[in-house]
Amino acid sequence: GNSVTQMEGPVTLSEEAFLTINCTYTATGYPSLFWYVQYPGEGLQLLLKATKADDKGSNKGFEATYRKETTSFHLEKGSVQVSDSAVYFCALLGMEYGNKLVFGAGTILRVKS
Amino acid sequence: EAGVAQSPRYKIIEKRQSVAFWCNPISGHATLYWYQQILGQGPKLLIQFQNNGVVDDSQLPKDRFSAERLKGVDSTLKIQPAKLEDSAVYLCASSLGAGVYEQYFGPGTRLTVT
Numbered sequence: 001g002n003s004v005t006q007m008e009g010p011v012t013l014s015e016e017a018f019l020t021i022n023c024t025y026t027a028t029g030y031p032s033l034f035w036y037v038q039y040p041g042e043g044l045q046l047l048l049k050a051t052k053a054d055d056k057g058s059n060k061g062f063e064a065t066y067r068k069e070t071t072s073f074h075l076e077k078g079s080v081q082v083s084d085s086a087v088y089f090c091a092l093l094g095m096e097y098g099n100k101l102v103f104g105a106g107t108i109l110r111v112k113s
Numbered sequence: 114e115a116g117v118a119q120s121p122r123y124k125i126i127e128k129r130q131s132v133a134f135w136c137n138p139i140s141g142h143a144t145l146y147w148y149q150q151i152l153g154q155g156p157k158l159l160i161q162f163q164n165n166g167v168v169d170d171s172q173l174p175k176d177r178f179s180a181e182r183l184k185g186v187d188s189t190l191k192i193q194p195a196k197l198e199d200s201a202v203y204l205c206a207s208s209l210g211a212g213v214y215e216q217y218f219g220p221g222t223r224l225t226v227t
Contacts, residue, residue: 100169
């Protein structure tokens, strides 16, 4: 079945540091890929998405590129801020009938000032 | 535009008791989802509704969990009787339709079963 694996956290960075959170997936066909963010006390919010190979999703300075050859969708940001502290979830949506979002376990990001 | 509303935000019950959660989706959203998020894990889909019909409930433990979406709007998720392993955050989400439409999540209900 479909599955998502993302790097374990917590990831602790200083403000303005470079961020990478790794995400790899297993799926049949050509799934759509997503990054969701969950700020403390809030629900999940869609951060960015990519629907086909080589697409780059971007939002709020974050970006991720759909790499079919390596089945990866790593999240990056050039300069993190304290306000980026949250839990980040990688997810996929398969294209077969009855598809549903499959989430990774989440990665906690802590940014220190 | 109002987001997805859920209540209560927190609930503590003893095992074998029953509990119900309520969700009000974004107006006009035909598809409604209930997810279970156990601490340290990603959300897992329990049930998906399209209007007031069930599309997918393959991962719903039907011996103790039930859900309904009357009139294709609000939804309730019930657990009876609760077990210790049901301690989790229960998330409701809605979208315009099924498939690649963006899902909008509510703040969740944190359930603790003692």
